[in-house]
Amino acid sequence: MKNKAITSREVDFAKWYTDVVKAAHLADYSNVKGCIVFEPRGYALWEMIQKTMDKMFKETGHQNVYMPLLIPESLMKKEGELINGFAPEVAWVTQGGDKELDERLCIRPTSETLFSDYYSHVVKSYRDLPLKYNQWCSVMRWEKETRPFLRSREFLWQEGHTIHETREEAEEETHKMLDIYRQFFEEYLAIPVITGKKTEKEKFAGAEYTLTVEALMYNGISLQSATSHYFGQKFAKAYDISFKDRNNALSYCYQTSWGSTTRMIGAMIMVHSDDNGLVLPPKIAPTQVVIVPIQMSENVQKKSEEVKKILEDAGITVDIDQSEKSAGFKFAEAEVNGIPLRIEIGKRDLEDHKIIVTRRDTREKQVVSFEENIGEVVTQILDRMQKEMFFRAKERRDSFTFTCHNLEEVKIQMEKQPGFIHAMWCGDEACENRMKEIKGTKSRCILEDGEKIDTHCVVCGKEAKYHVVWGVQY
């Protein structure tokens, strides 16, 4: 039984992806080029992600704020590298009402400049530090090619911006937030990730260094999934974020920023979903269980309500599909929407004192008797599903992970099957550029304590400095 609205992912992965987005009603194209409409099922996923991450941020001492949408050009230009990095892709407001503006304003592509400006006003003393703020908002980057969730002109994200008294504290924050992202990806999205440092060529405009979370999609393409930047005192000097230090001398703050976006929804789709539609990790699914009554009767209705109540008391989110559609239609709909578990309850089941629980990912069925503790059993199935989804994704990722010792090996591998390639690098940008000629292979990250595979660079053969993971990117 295969969903006919969805192209097989083995046949055309790109088409499969957009088919799943459409069939599961996650997003729709809008009248505004390069911008999507987040439909209820898509936005509900973002709400689940937000709720979970927001809790993790608050538990680590971060507070939410909201900065303006627009940035005056002069403010944007105070730090040269950032504006150079973003200028080609920002949207400019030049008219307010019926008047031309004296100065154009860009719609934020990222908010380092606004946070820096604000911090420069409020920080006076080391006693005011650290400030650890985050905001949930939309940003705009004038991209040419766009794909729902993966790359669009407007996207939703969170951006954390913190300032600290010392280099050590700021660097610790940069690493801590990377670790929170890693934890979120692995424990909630069930996506295994590699973390490390971006090369100079690939780092964020204006950062001293960028740490990154990299994931591998089902088809072996890499996705940069979240980043955490260390700025040193660069913005602090450009925007004058100074403070009286413990010796009563004037000092500049050390700064970080870190962000993750609605692209995470795209990652979930491309790692877990299949030819029948969405597959969601139970911890992120807005609805975890759908009860499908078979041939509704008063008793079936009553039992459905009762099971719903039991599951809700166990902290599980449940819907009963009461619509007048056929059971087969309801099953297909639950599948395409990626509801982790389906529970069928029919007349016969009532007689047999049982319900049938079917997993979305494996289609495994489990019979649960009324005599069992249904809440506990279903919780266990959900937990097992969450763990197995992670391990399946990890197995696939590992089977697409290769070690290469020279350019020829990289070429053969990337032509056969793209994936993560582990190889040594000398640190020279020219070698990165040579790699890119092979099907666009780019450095994903430098492993912070990677094994020394070879003594020579995979490209030029000169002395190697870094263990780098390479891949073809979205």
Next chain:
Amino acid sequence: MKNKAITSREVDFAKWYTDVVKAAHLADYSNVKGCIVFEPRGYALWEMIQKTMDKMFKETGHQNVYMPLLIPESLMKKEGELINGFAPEVAWVTQGGDKELDERLCIRPTSETLFSDYYSHVVKSYRDLPLKYNQWCSVMRWEKETRPFLRSREFLWQEGHTIHETREEAEEETHKMLDIYRQFFEEYLAIPVITGKKTEKEKFAGAEYTLTVEALMYNGISLQSATSHYFGQKFAKAYDISFKDRNNALSYCYQTSWGSTTRMIGAMIMVHSDDNGLVLPPKIAPTQVVIVPIQMSENVQKKSEEVKKILEDAGITVDIDQSEKSAGFKFAEAEVNGIPLRIEIGKRDLEDHKIIVTRRDTREKQVVSFEENIGEVVTQILDRMQKEMFFRAKERRDSFTFTCHNLEEVKIQMEKQPGFIHAMWCGDEACENRMKEIKGTKSRCILEDGEKIDTHCVVCGKEAKYHVVWGVQY
């Protein structure tokens, strides 16, 4: 004991307001004209409002979505009244990256056009109806004069947009959402409100009619606090939101929209706060109780933690102020930040087996013995405070509510003390304009079943049709 950073509200209400906003660290002015920075304490209030309202919306069958930030001019222009109403006050994007755009795009001032366009794509049959969507986002209106939370170029809000099969259902929705707003204002914000219909002159551009929630501030000025619009088929016809009805004929949807904004934070300040800073209704306060240990010792520390745990178990949000400031300083800080209850715990209190609970609004103190159920007692104090804040606001509102029978009475009253004026109206716009000459007095709303005060219009003396509440607006 009076907070010196805050001007007295009896001396200069406008200055008092901005002083409270600054002193409680709710918002800061930004580098972007007419836009504010929501600081952590200000944004936390918005999060509390959002959480509470979002639950009310979801419980009444609404789903969240997210529409694009930008609206192409041609799409905006499809419905003439809306664009005429908003054109003078939108921000226009004319450049993307380094290119001039073929068509300018406005930053949404409101999203009827985008929702209508989306609905026109997805609705086919009466079976698809109703669709009841809401979004939380920021909007932009190019205002000339701005004040934090009350009027700014960018503000945060929610906008609900629903489409229905029948006029009756859509009108019911318009009224139901008005009632949800009323309930939210009265039960959570502790602000008594008047609800009714806007006159033709004051209704939303493009609406058949607008229902409104009107509140009176401490100084007698009115604030339009939330609105709910009925559009009939106007947008449906302009944007072609049609469907096959039950008779298989083509029909147009009936539509509503309703919105409320960060202005609600301004309303809370102007109704409840005082010369010592913020006063917050307990149900909306992000932190409900602050524990101030007096002369910290191991035992005081232990007891503070213990009380915190007891209160948290009772569902109360609690902070312990562990900073090294003096107790007096901590008290003043808790006051200015509007934390509803302060609990002092000192060495002497431990010996006496008691804690002292002080209310922010009335400064009433209550001694609670360790032998009492502290969680229950504090919950009761919070409940009582919430109720009493509402009744105090209502008493003041009522004492500023007047009935007038002719223009002279209106003039005398508005010069003496502005407030809500109940008076009859003939329905003629010329009479509204005459009223406006009296210190800017405007119709707030027509009461839907208001008592017939007189048979004649308060302005022209001709036959009266409506019982109107009038006031001077923010």
